[in-house]
Amino acid sequence: MDMTKSPDKAEFDRAVQADTGTLAIEARDLVKRFDGTVAVDGVDISVPAGTIYGILGPNGAGKTTTLRMLLGIIDPDSGTRKVLGSENPHAIAHRIGYLPEERGLYPSMKAVDAIAFVGSLRGLPRAEGRERGRKLMEDYGFGHIADRQIRQMSKGQAQTVQLLSTLVHKPDLVVLDEPFSGLDAISQGRLEKLIRGLATEGTTVIFSTHVLAHAERLCERIAIIAGGKVPFEGLVSTARDRLPPQVHLETRNLDGPWRSALPTGAEPQVKSSGGALFDFSLTGEVEPLLAALIEGGAGIEALSIERAGLHDAFVAIAGEAAARALEEGTAEGDVK
């Protein structure tokens, strides 16, 4: 599906620009081939400034390649990208923090020195980097290991230090490639909090993930990517609204005039107590349904109406195979 021409996306972009005048990232129709094989095939991305954005897809979908094109590490074969208002990502590198998929800091460096070193690559004087690095470590609850060498740290601790190093020069945009991979449940929760805090302070965050729950909890907008294509780009709520809400209804009575208010095909499961259970998709408004149930004497015992979750929306948008690949790519220990 060509989302560039999708009315809801075009409308949202216009609304975003009218509201804030700012998209931190605007990429259109990015294409990248490796040895003749298309890795990324027409990706569109619109990230409003100060928001959290997720690129969601299974292994090999094209997430890293997309992020690298946005950063200017590789150039697209075609398409356009504008990052923090610039069409040349290198010109604004000092305003970006990047956690690459490949992890690694110098093992012999102390944490504060490693953070200062990464900051210096983005133009921050080392002494200031060390000072800020210590503060970042303390704020994160890592003050007690600020002077420990990277080699003496656990994998998760070292990864967190690397993440903090991407923030030391106070970037306007933070790009995180699979930041949750390899972290235990508690560290993942703390990272979610850190990301939320960044956005609250006005920093734009874009991250890739193959775990739906992180995207669902954190993001305002997402791109769903599968096989290099983006079948959905937009608000998480818009993705969820692709599917009708699900109604679960329990009634004391089995029959009555109220039954005509239920969609055709909503077959009851008869309860031994005489009532019935119904599960069906809400096709119209809630109020008329509720009125018909009450006035028609259904005897409501329980009623819940649930919006579709991102998982079901993902299946509807990207298909069963992509959803299975997403789940299979979820490494053991990943927290959902």
Ligand SMILES: Nc1ncnc2c1ncn2[C@@H]1O[C@H](COP(=O)(O)OP(=O)(O)OP(=O)(O)O)[C@@H](O)[C@H]1O
């Ligand atoms: N430098 C490269 N040379 C050749 N093929 C590449 C290169 N980089 C990526 N690819 C291929 O492009 C496709 C997309 O890879 P990419 O790393 O962007 O996916 P991803 O969604 O980030 O997956 P993962 O989570 O596994 O890293 C894959 O088929 C991959 O094998």
